[in-house]
Amino acid sequence: MIVLEFKAKGKTTQYAAVDEAIKTVQFVRNKCIRFWMDNRSVGQKELYRYNTALRAEYSFASYLNSHACQVGVERAYSSIARFYDNCKKGIPGKKGYPRFKKNNRSAEYKTSGWKLSETRKQIIFTDKKGIGKLKLKGTWDLNFYQLEQIKRVRLVRRADGYYVQFLVSVDNNVVAQPTGKTIGLDVGLKEFYTDSNGHSEPNCRFYRAGEKRLKFKQRRVSRKQKGSTNRRKAINKLGRVHLRISRQREEHAKKVARCVIKSYDLVAYEDLRIKNLVKNHCLAKSINDAGWYQFRKWLEYFGVKFGRTTVAVNPAYTSQKCSNCGALVKKSLSTRTHVCECGFVLDRDWNAAINILRLALSTVGHTGTWILDPNASGDSTSTHAGEILCEQVDSMNEESSSL
Incomplete structure (x- = not known):
């Protein structure tokens, strides 16, 4: 599956109709959530029946395509199923x-x-709903695909306008020639990543670079009267700055990940829990600005596309362990050089990248995406993460240059 995105051009009345369609989907979803809260035993079939009753009761809901209303039901049930799944797994904290x-x-x-x-x-x-005909502006050519291959069409509202996305069923895999090379990656805040060969990719820090502009736009918003048209315009301008930064971060992660995947047969990286890391309020802004999650997402996507092996390694003790003798050398985050009693001196991130690669190579003979535990070794210690990977690949906005 791939997603092709186009900018939608239309009249003001058409944009208002798109907004009304989006509000209707939100209405159906929220109504289904309320229905589930009042009747905890209901399943997806009961929610579909409730959607039919809503369309009969509310005329504005019946004006929207029935399949689009069903998507609102699917979104509601997806959040319900995820909640039940987290409860069954016993995930600590909020479910x-x-x-x-x-x-x-x-x-x-x-x-x-x-x-x-x-x-x-x-x-x-x-x-x-009265949306009518919208012009599609973009670099993709839909004539390459049959109409039967287009499974879904999504209308998206962003700060800089409206977009139309086409979900196309097509084989997107590419046969790449093997390189015979392997690499381990250690992501960081000083450098975007340091690999096991000693190469470092600079951290662009897009949010830090645009922070002054963001503060200026935020002050403009705070000065406007709440509920006024000028405040709504100021909020839109602030959203455009945020959107530009997020696109820069996404494009950077995409380009770097593609380059890494095409250059190596096996790529090992840290299985970081970003949600837990950002609880450190001193580093939260820098961690979010680095875009580690986007980088990992694109590594896994391109790994499937080009047939490469991607391995997620538990990062525990990878920075403390000496890559030369295996001894643990405790060090704080401010200590950037690894110095061991055996006389081995190396950059902290380079040392960690070597350890990450060695843990990944303990699964020689396997293919796919794997998560490894550094406290064990051998093939029996690997856990397949293909379930998460499939969801990411199917839902990703595939390599759109027209964002």
């Missing part, structure tokens, strides 16, 4: 109890409620 959506940003159609023009440069929405 992700389903909450009501306040600012939904997308509406999704399936195989009905829309059609493409003959040139496939426009899309026409045929339900009663």
